[in-house]
Amino acid sequence: MQRFLDLADFNRDQVADLVALARRLQEHPEPQALAGKILGLLFMNPSLRTLSSFQAGMMRLGGSSFVVTPGQGTWQVETRTGAVMNAGAAEHVREAIPVLASYCDALGIRSFAEGKDLASDIAETQFQLMASLCDKPFVNMESAMNHPCQSLADWKTMDDLGVPRQGRFVLSWVYHPRALPLAVPAATVHMAAQRGMEVVVLRPEGYSLPEPVMAKARAAAAASGGTVTETSDRAAALAGAHVLYAKEWGSPLAYGDAEAETKLRDPLKDWCVRDDWFARARSDCHFMHCLPVRRNVAVADEVLDGPRSRVIQEAANRMVVQMAVLYRLLKG
Amino acid sequence: MQRFLDLADFNRDQVADLVALARRLQEHPEPQALAGKILGLLFMNPSLRTLSSFQAGMMRLGGSSFVVTPGQGTWQVETRTGAVMNAGAAEHVREAIPVLASYCDALGIRSFAEGKDLASDIAETQFQLMASLCDKPFVNMESAMNHPCQSLADWKTMDDLGVPRQGRFVLSWVYHPRALPLAVPAATVHMAAQRGMEVVVLRPEGYSLPEPVMAKARAAAAASGGTVTETSDRAAALAGAHVLYAKEWGSPLAYGDAEAETKLRDPLKDWCVRDDWFARARSDCHFMHCLPVRRNVAVADEVLDGPRSRVIQEAANRMVVQMAVLYRLLKG
């Protein structure tokens, strides 16, 4: 394994193998497996879980890491090809990435969507450029339209919880004061489809995921025996659900247009998950969210502090599955 | 030992044991004692000594650490229970702390006083919530009203210097352009009292430490054979002093009221320690300060650069005693 860019690059057996390796490293630690190995971590955007879990994961395998955060102690970086750099950015990724790659044995990059041109973000134009500039094993720590580490952690969390492969998985839009990227919802709908689940995307009008995202998920479902549908009917969506996975995202109809986005989302403040959302779900329905989450805006305290919440377990699994990814990238 | 929250949680023999362990690790390094162990460090406020000495201390014991700084590369975090998070903070400590705890073997948190409601800060409402969210060994790296690592370092520094247990310890208020938290003065008065010293709090009118702080110190003095008094008479306070410990703090009478505070402190700019403060002190009287210190505002160059100053030694002892704390927390 040379790159961990997208869970879709792996078939279901390969994902199962990563999850199994993660579990093995949990049960039988290998504190010297990556001794002497160095992970470079480049964060173009904020992070808590990714920042700390990648560092801790390397330490648990005997390796080490360094962190570079443009704009905070390091130069702002330019990503546009052909740019005339006479503004804020002092360095281009065309230099920054090969240089960082030369210091480490594997490189992880987080770079959120530009949020201006939907087609360009869906094509992962920026991230593909950055990945192509790295000649070392490479990890996607969240790109414009993907977050494979989160999805792998969520997959393992459902395995840990005994959620059946064919279980009903509801990915629900929830309210946030402003548009957030599509990375996690796009990765999540595909992951659940690839796992073979009965996937329902629950979202208000105007918040359908982009058609290429849905088409990719449907193709994964077709291969795994799952299904992917969408609805704005909350009660129908959640009937019999094994999992409610909440996430905030911006409308593809107002992409890059903050004013239009505000008009669309302002009437949707009741899309805050409360206990009564689970009325028709299975009694053991799990609540999942990738974090960070705005309490009492996207999800109510009663849910996050209640017995259905698995958010801490999901986050804990981030380190665990990333150790497996690093192990495969650096040790094989 | 599972928590290091307050030096007052330990009796004098237990403190002496920590100091002895610190000294033993100084003289007989154990570079593999904490091999494989990971310390998480969460800084809600700036730091130089704590930031670097905890990392270096873990390294010296063969362990490692990671740093998370909300607002700098990581989300702003909310601490208020029940908050409706529609403003700047994207993440709540109710998620952030258990998640970070899941990645490490021990967690340290720095979180200064809110500085709005004195009773709430004295009760350590915020810090107790944060500590309760961590299921791993936990270190207070400075809370609203405490700084046990500083106090333990100061205790050891006085031992190193041969300052007698019953020596005269003057904690003096000094000027600063604005109110600083009560954490270090509160911890220091208690530490010196617990050590059995003749403690004098020297402060201008309006700058008495809060009564619960003084009462706690007096109780410690009663148990150890020391005394705690206060005065605004500089000459009387310093007569025969073994130690002058300078610290800046805000008036409890103007807590959270910057305007009232400015009025109180503006006439007090002569509370800047100079050589002549030591006129009636013992000839070998030591000058101490926890740092950082504003030169020629709180303390004059002539004192900081003079032969009485122990500020570097105190700071150096921070790493040394924290290694003992980490050793007890992680190795027993």
Next chain:
Amino acid sequence: MQRFLDLADFNRDQVADLVALARRLQEHPEPQALAGKILGLLFMNPSLRTLSSFQAGMMRLGGSSFVVTPGQGTWQVETRTGAVMNAGAAEHVREAIPVLASYCDALGIRSFAEGKDLASDIAETQFQLMASLCDKPFVNMESAMNHPCQSLADWKTMDDLGVPRQGRFVLSWVYHPRALPLAVPAATVHMAAQRGMEVVVLRPEGYSLPEPVMAKARAAAAASGGTVTETSDRAAALAGAHVLYAKEWGSPLAYGDAEAETKLRDPLKDWCVRDDWFARARSDCHFMHCLPVRRNVAVADEVLDGPRSRVIQEAANRMVVQMAVLYRLLKG
């Protein structure tokens, strides 16, 4: 070796020895050479290569490091002797540096020129103070007028490329939206002279390097058999060149005067290196730059992405030569 402040402190054989050690560590890694050793890194200014390569270099030798960045998670620091600290800075280097030194086995500091008083910057007033406050092995990670790690990496890069000791080395001024420090050009002209090269400083009128810098380089050339000249004639300068080394710097005539500087440099936007600059150079002429570089402002894409560019190799050599420096400082 106790200090690595200036390549001029070492004679040509000593530099060759460091380069040889760097190459040996590249070919025969010693992953435990600095086990247990701690490097402190204090960055008063932004960094990408230095920040990551020092950390990675320590890791590759089995050691570890911590990073302190005033103003970002740590207090702003004051550097002026005798300052009355009633403004933004909460801590003075007179405390910060000895304290950090007490936690580590070697300390590196980056502190750019103040850019106000040329004589003071040339005298390295500030940096010499900081170095004098550290009682541990010390590394200059870029000071007002020097960048010895960059120069050592560039020396090794030219050795790696087979550039002859007597080759023609053109250091050319290039455009940047504002004045940058003289550290790299000053270090570079000296390094190339010390290596014995035929050094030509190519710069527009008003951008001659300060006479003390040129005198120091000429003295090094005299000792090594090289030469140092300057010109504003681009074609003449580059005729027969083995290396074109581009760098941005501010005019000594407008030092600390942004308005005068703007007037001087505004007409010089054609000083952006393009392929046609190499018309009369040797066919294998190498292009070098210390990075970061503003693409299509200082250097055109066609050069940075073309076959002459060695900028990534130079940056990669930063880690390699710094490992040799750390090895000598910490192991001898």
